[in-house]
Every structure is written in C-alpha cells, then in structure tokens.
Amino acid sequence: MADLVEALRHVSYEVLPLKGTEQAVLAHVPADVPITISTSHVKGVEPTVDLAVRLTRHGYCASPHLAARQIHSRAHLSDLVGRLRDGGVDTAFVIGGDAPRPAGPYCDALALLGALDALGHPFRRIGIAGYPEGHARIDTRLLDEALDRKAAHATHVITQICFDAAATVGWARQVRERGITLPIRVGLPGAVSRQKLVRIAAGLGLGQSARFLLGQQNLFWRFFLPGGYRPGRLARRLAPHLQEPATHLAGFHFFTFNEVAATEAWRRTLLARG
Template identity: 30%
Template sequence: MALLKFKKDDGPVAGSLGADVEALLENYSIEVMPRTAEKVEDFRALLPEGTRVYIAHIEGTPIEDMVATAKRLNADGFPVMPHFPARIIKDTVTLNDWIARYQGEANVDQALLLAGGVDTPHGDFDSSMQLMETGAFDRAGFKRLHVAGHPEGNKDIDRNGGMANVDAALRWKQAFSERTDAQMALATQFAFEAKPIIAWADAIKAAGIDLPIHIGIAGPAKLQTMIKFAIACGVGPSLRVLQRRAKDVTKLLVPFQPTDVISELAAHKAANPDFNVTHVHFFPLGGIKTNAHWAIENGGASARPANV
C-alpha cells in the first residue's frame, strides 16, 4: 500500500473519520518488537513526528536487541518507552543494568512497567509494583512511567482474588503516582468494543483512580490473527465482537479494523471532555505498516507521517 499524498495545508486527500477521531488519535502511540521493527525501512515515513514507540520485551529477547532498537528509534526522533516485564528481570542488579543501558545508549527516560506474560518469575520480581518499590526509576530520573490497565480483567492477577486484586493494584499505582516525580498513566490491554471500555474508565474514576488512560486498540489484522491474540491475552467480553464476525463467512477473509471502537470512543470523548481516556495506544497485530496506513487514512492531520 502506497503512502497517501498530502496537500500542503490540508489533511489526507482520502479524508479522515472526522474531527472527533482526529482529536482522539492526536499523539497516539504504537508498540513494536525488535524483530518487527527490523522490517520497517523508515519509521519517519509511517509515524507522526514525536510518536511514542513502546518496545515490547518478550521472554527470550536479548537486552542487546532491545537497546539497539531503542537507539535506532531515538536517532530517528521518536521518544522510546521500553517494557520492563518484572517476571523476566532477575534482580535489582539486572534492573539497574537495563536502565543504565537504555539511558546511556538510547537516551531513554520513560518506561512501561508490567508483570509480564510469564507464569513463573525468573528471579526476585513478580509485579510492576515491586519494580517501582526499588526506587530505581526515580533515582535514574525517569520522567514518565506507564503501568498496565485491564478494562476486561487480568488473568495474571485476578485468578485468586477476582477483581479485588485488580482494584487493589490500581489503588496502589494511584498512590505511587502521588509520591513520584514521574508522570504516570495507565496503558491498557486492547479491547474491541467501546461500551466495556467506557464503563471501566468511568468506574475506576469514580473509585478515585485519576491516572490518564492510554487505551489499547488492536490495529487492522486478519480475523484469525485477531482472535488468536485476543484469546492469548485474556481479552474478555469484547471478544464477542470478533466471534460474531467469525460467524459471517463473507467477512472471514476481510481484515478486522478498529474503525467502530475508535469512532465510538471519539464520539464519547467529544461529548464528555472529562472522559479519562486521553490517548490511543496501538497494538499492530497485523503489522506496523498496516496499522500506520490505517491511521494515515483515517486520522487526518493527527496521523501525518514525520517526513511529510
């Protein structure tokens, strides 16, 4: 797919989904892995200037590959937010080493802290809260820390205590945000339906959790790919959106796109300016280029690539 051409002072020639969606997609972020980043010749041809790029740290990925990817993205002018998955970090020595490498080689000053999708911890850490309790990120002067949010529950921490564990974790993170100098936000797992997202965001706000929400949205992908990732990641009620689509044989070969969920969230945000979903975070399940092109075609000026 070729990149859209832009007029000097206008939005994309193809038009966008409208002003509400353009506003919601402003300063969106996107997630990559070292192996997927290698397939992208030039991120500046795909992403808006200043786009925050998360680097997912999957178990078994060498820290050298993570840092090299961060260094490349930083050199291209993109702020980098690497994952720090607690359960694959052996100890505080390893944690401090990672922080030093990211800072020294790639000018990183922000991180996503999460438990990580590993059942058995590799060492001393089991949760993002334990990482924060070390004080390592504050001592290193990290300016921004994001932590995980789960609009439809989290199979890693709610299997015993139900939603009570999830709620307790959110309250702890809220309290930590009030005693750290770093800016904090919730970066969430993806969901496919707006209503559960809105209900969750409103509920945690009513409970006193006022951290900004960067809502996870799955980028365009084949339906089979989307269902596979959704099940693996524990996506809950909104999985029914995919299940309904799977029953329609005419749609099985048509990529699923986030048009409906983003449009509904954007309309809700426009009607409710205090809605605490502030940004969109894309999981490019169908590929970084595919996701970026969807944003370019639908997001107006908010998605205009850096080198245009």
C-alpha cells in the same frame, strides 16, 4: 467524525521487537508518534531495550516494556536502567510479565515500580496497564487494588485490548471515582490482517499484548466473524468520550502487531478525509 479525526492526530503505537521492526517504524511512522516496545519471556528484555535505544536515537519517544518477572536482580535492573538512560530513553512501561516464575526478586509490577523509585526515579514518564474487562488469571478485586497502588508511581495508564467501548468507558469512570486521575490511553488493535493473526496464533512473534489477545478467546475470534475487525468502528464509538473529566480517557494506543504500515496508512486516510 470530527471527534475521531482529532483523536487520530495524537496516537501511540506498540510494536514487537522482531527482525525488521526498526526499518518498518522508520519507513512508515512519523517521529512524533510515541512507540512502546513489547517483550516476551522467551526472548527476554534485551531486544526490547536495544530497540528502544535505537528508536530514541532516531528521534522517537520509545518506551520499553520492563517486565518485573524478567529482571534477574537489582544489579540487572540498574544495568538496564543505565543503558536506557545513556541511550536517551526517559520513559518506560512497567508490567508484571507472564513468565511462569520470576527470574529474580520482582514478582509483579508494583515491586518493580518500588525498585525504580529506589534507583532515583530514572524515568520522566512511566506507564502501567489497565484491564477494562479484567484478566483471565487475576481476580478483578486484586486488579483494582493493584492499580490503586501502582498509580502513585506512574504518569499514565494504557489499557489492554477491549472490543466493548461501553465497558472501557464504564471502567474508566470507576477508576476516576476511586480517585485515580492518571490519563488513560485506550488500547485497541490497529489495522491488523487476519493472516497476521493466524501467524500470531501459530506462535510467531508472540509478545505481551499478543498473548493477552490470544488468551481472551472471545476477543480473538472477533477478528474472524463476518465482516472481521475494523479499527474505525471501535475508535468511532470511543472517540466522543476522550478528554471527558469523568473518564480521563486521553487518546488511542494501537497494538500494531508490527503491521505499522497498514495501521499508519489507515490513520492517514482518515486524517485526510477530516
């Protein structure tokens, strides 16, 4: 329990840039909890960038998802970076994105990372994605090679959702053995209700992380098994492995699916017990 309580003192949350998100974060999330903001090819990057700037002005460390396939041109990228920097945003999470076709010259995260380097390294911190259980549409060998190449441009890794603690720890050890020393934040769902997941399944508010979850049917249906999903059970299995030199697992990153009130209430309850 002590390991879990300590881990819950230093978490980060992910939210979707929907109506009411800003108010929910302000009402329920302490300003010392970093926030990442998802994006979708349907809504584009604009709502993500706008929310990142607004939350930063409220005192949060807000990190927008920058999806390579949503960037139309170098000029578009330069404009987005300029708006973020003018708004005080100094961190970003770079992904390839899931648009069927690139909107411009950047087909994957590595290409966008190189373009950001060419713009003079505008962000103090850059996160990249990790996939402990692989990706439905990308070969594992290619994922490993991509992570090796992207690591030189990044400051940290955030994993996609994995319900198997042993798989996450084993993957992190393999990453470390390949010489990648970036800290890894473990992605797991927050206190998400079954009702919210039904709404997500119906296509409401889909973001990068939601689509990944829905694409992994073995993950999605974990929420509907007897007993359902409880964030504490998975977090307890992972907590003893945080800060291990062999894994570089640095903390928890909760995908809230905008259930920030429930997730933060759950976290505070456990902190109070500790």
